[in-house]
Amino acid sequence: MMNITFVDILEFVGTFAFAISGIRLASAKQFDLFGAYVVGLVTAIGGGTIRDLLLDVTPFWMSNTIYLTITALALLWVMVFSKYLVHMNNTFFLFDAIGLALFAVVGIQKTLDAGFPLWVATIMGTMTGAAGGVLRDVFINEIPLIFRKDIYAMACVMGGFAYAVCGWIGTDSIVTQIICGISVFLTRILAVKFHISLPTLKGEEGNS
Amino acid sequence: MMNITFVDILEFVGTFAFAISGIRLASAKQFDLFGAYVVGLVTAIGGGTIRDLLLDVTPFWMSNTIYLTITALALLWVMVFSKYLVHMNNTFFLFDAIGLALFAVVGIQKTLDAGFPLWVATIMGTMTGAAGGVLRDVFINEIPLIFRKDIYAMACVMGGFAYAVCGWIGTDSIVTQIICGISVFLTRILAVKFHISLPTLKGEEGNS
Amino acid sequence: MMNITFVDILEFVGTFAFAISGIRLASAKQFDLFGAYVVGLVTAIGGGTIRDLLLDVTPFWMSNTIYLTITALALLWVMVFSKYLVHMNNTFFLFDAIGLALFAVVGIQKTLDAGFPLWVATIMGTMTGAAGGVLRDVFINEIPLIFRKDIYAMACVMGGFAYAVCGWIGTDSIVTQIICGISVFLTRILAVKFHISLPTLKGEEGNS
Numbered sequence: 001m002m003n004i005t006f007v008d009i010l011e012f013v014g015t016f017a018f019a020i021s022g023i024r025l026a027s028a029k030q031f032d033l034f035g036a037y038v039v040g041l042v043t044a045i046g047g048g049t050i051r052d053l054l055l056d057v058t059p060f061w062m063s064n065t066i067y068l069t070i071t072a073l074a075l076l077w078v079m080v081f082s083k084y085l086v087h088m089n090n091t092f093f094l095f096d097a098i099g100l101a102l103f104a105v106v107g108i109q110k111t112l113d114a115g116f117p118l119w120v121a122t123i124m125g126t127m128t129g130a131a132g133g134v135l136r137d138v139f140i141n142e143i144p145l146i147f148r149k150d151i152y153a154m155a156c157v158m159g160g161f162a163y164a165v166c167g168w169i170g171t172d173s174i175v176t177q178i179i180c181g182i183s184v185f186l187t188r189i190l191a192v193k194f195h196i197s198l199p200t201l202k203g204e205e206g207n208s
Numbered sequence: 209m210m211n212i213t214f215v216d217i218l219e220f221v222g223t224f225a226f227a228i229s230g231i232r233l234a235s236a237k238q239f240d241l242f243g244a245y246v247v248g249l250v251t252a253i254g255g256g257t258i259r260d261l262l263l264d265v266t267p268f269w270m271s272n273t274i275y276l277t278i279t280a281l282a283l284l285w286v287m288v289f290s291k292y293l294v295h296m297n298n299t300f301f302l303f304d305a306i307g308l309a310l311f312a313v314v315g316i317q318k319t320l321d322a323g324f325p326l327w328v329a330t331i332m333g334t335m336t337g338a339a340g341g342v343l344r345d346v347f348i349n350e351i352p353l354i355f356r357k358d359i360y361a362m363a364c365v366m367g368g369f370a371y372a373v374c375g376w377i378g379t380d381s382i383v384t385q386i387i388c389g390i391s392v393f394l395t396r397i398l399a400v401k402f403h404i405s406l407p408t409l410k411g412e413e414g415n416s
Numbered sequence: 417m418m419n420i421t422f423v424d425i426l427e428f429v430g431t432f433a434f435a436i437s438g439i440r441l442a443s444a445k446q447f448d449l450f451g452a453y454v455v456g457l458v459t460a461i462g463g464g465t466i467r468d469l470l471l472d473v474t475p476f477w478m479s480n481t482i483y484l485t486i487t488a489l490a491l492l493w494v495m496v497f498s499k500y501l502v503h504m505n506n507t508f509f510l511f512d513a514i515g516l517a518l519f520a521v522v523g524i525q526k527t528l529d530a531g532f533p534l535w536v537a538t539i540m541g542t543m544t545g546a547a548g549g550v551l552r553d554v555f556i557n558e559i560p561l562i563f564r565k566d567i568y569a570m571a572c573v574m575g576g577f578a579y580a581v582c583g584w585i586g587t588d589s590i591v592t593q594i595i596c597g598i599s600v601f602l603t604r605i606l607a608v609k610f611h612i613s614l615p616t617l618k619g620e621e622g623n624s
Binding site: 053054056116119120134138141142143144146147148149153154197198199200201202 | 439442443445446447448449450451452454455465469472474475478481484494495498554555556557
Binding site: 056 | 261351357
């Protein structure tokens with residue numbers, strides 16, 4: 001018997017949203033079905049895979065077919081509803097933010113459980129949330145989006161701060177995780193709503 | 209004393225063909241000899257290396273110099289015969305298909321031996337066969353070829369199906385591996401011969 | 417109490433130089449502060465991370481915050497002195513060569529200590545020195561520089577030869593490491609000073 005918790009459902013929603021983002025960008029580049037599926041999968045599981053390699057544990061998706069299945073459903077969804085996807089952009093944005101928040105929490109908690117300090121966990125949480133998108137952009141041969149605009153990965157770093165504050169206050173583990181997730185989610189949502197972004201370095205001329 | 213089996217010879221042929229493909233694409237981009245060697249090597253051993261990292265075993269090429277040697281021979285080959293390489297395209301295509309088949313079988317078998325289920329093994333077999341080419345294309349700054357056209361990685365997935373069918377029938381391990389390899393090889397050859405390819409997703413307009 | 421040795425200082429200088437190179441190239445592509453920081457960090461620690469993954473040990477930067485701190489200082493440095501950076505190019509080149517030499521020595525020694533033969537150690541030393549720059553170039557969507565010009569990674573290979581010669585002569589470990597580092601450093605410096613580079617493969621026409 002499989003028990004599916006509320007957190008599982010959030011994780012599936014996030015996986016679905018991440019896969020959709022990979023599949024849509026791949027299809028915009030005329031990838032075939034296989035290519036679109038792989039890019040969707042890598043977007044969804046790439047960050048967690050790098051995290052697990054660095055933590056030296058078996059990559060999470062190798063013990064459960066659900067991530068492959070969700071990516072297949074995402075591919076089907078894009079094929080069937082391709083004409084209406086633009087109108088769902090707000091929904092996908094929300095799903096993506098949920099995914100980002102949950103992936104960050106999972107990444108941070110898993111790293112702390114493995115005995116690493118919070119600063120390592122924050123990096124791992126950020127990677128869990130954002131590295132899949134970097135791999136996606138490398139595969140479609142674009143400069144990774146998260147390096148250029150928007151508060152995205154930085155929202156995961158905020159989640160790390162939330163952990164630190166909760167640890168200082170002394171809230172219990174579940175409460176800490178919820179506060180962390182909400183911090184990531186709100187940072188992401190508010191940054192987009194109020195067009196908050198990080199400054200760009202002034203490029204030097206002709207020196208590289 | 210080293211015993212070289214028929215399978216070893218096939219593996220060397222495949223490694224040689226994969227290295228050649230990397231070196232030729234690198235030289236088309238004016239890479240220097242070192243760059244061409246590295247891209248050839250990564251094409252040949254990249255897929256198996258990622259597989260071994262995911263399986264948490266020592267990367268296969270770290271215990272045998274043969275892969276570096278074969279890549280060096282491939283580099284020499286391209287330097288000496290560069291004018292005639294175009295006329296050898298059919299031969300290289302055949303060698304590449306042999307390599308793909310054998311890499312897929314090795315990847316699947318190694319993963320099963322490590323105790324993972326067949327669906328994980330199929331992914332690993334596909335990665336062993338196709339991920340080197342993806343790394344090659346990332347290094348030469350092109351969109352990975354296997355995401356855009358031809359049945360290539362999908363041929364490895366067919367090898368996974370062949371394993372499943374053989375397991376269901378109950379053939380012994382050697383026979384299963386042979387049937388798997390032939391399935392991958394034939395799928396690849398027939399797909400190219402009859403111009404079979406996967407459909408492309410209809411890209412949405414202006415939404416990414 | 418932390419004891420900082422002369423080797424540590426060289427390593428910090430190298431890390432700083434590598435991070436600067438990543439941050440400058442990222443800022444030339446209009447990356448935001450986060451993106452520039454990540455690219456700087458990956459340039460500095462990427463090679464050693466891949467090495468540690470292949471050796472199956474915990475990535476070195478996960479047990480010491482110094483690498484993140486140095487990258488932050490490098491970012492600050494670029495922000496404050498951006499106008500004067502061009503005039504510091506010779507200094508950075510020197511720092512980078514020091515970093516390359518030291519990273520190569522560290523990579524080779526760590527691999528030998530893990531029980532691998534020298535040829536594996538030479539590859540690992542080369543990766544420690546040069547793979548971070550490859551990741552940097554993939555992230556900024558350029559063809560990796562080290563594949564196209566200059567003796568860079570090859571200087572690390574020279575370090576491996578120096579190890580072999582020292583082992584044959586029978587010098588002790590510290591002397592061997594110093595000679596290796598000097599070999600890498602001098603190879604790099606002399607190659608640039610005398611415009612020595614590897615030949616390029618003659619690309620075939622229209623075959624890729």
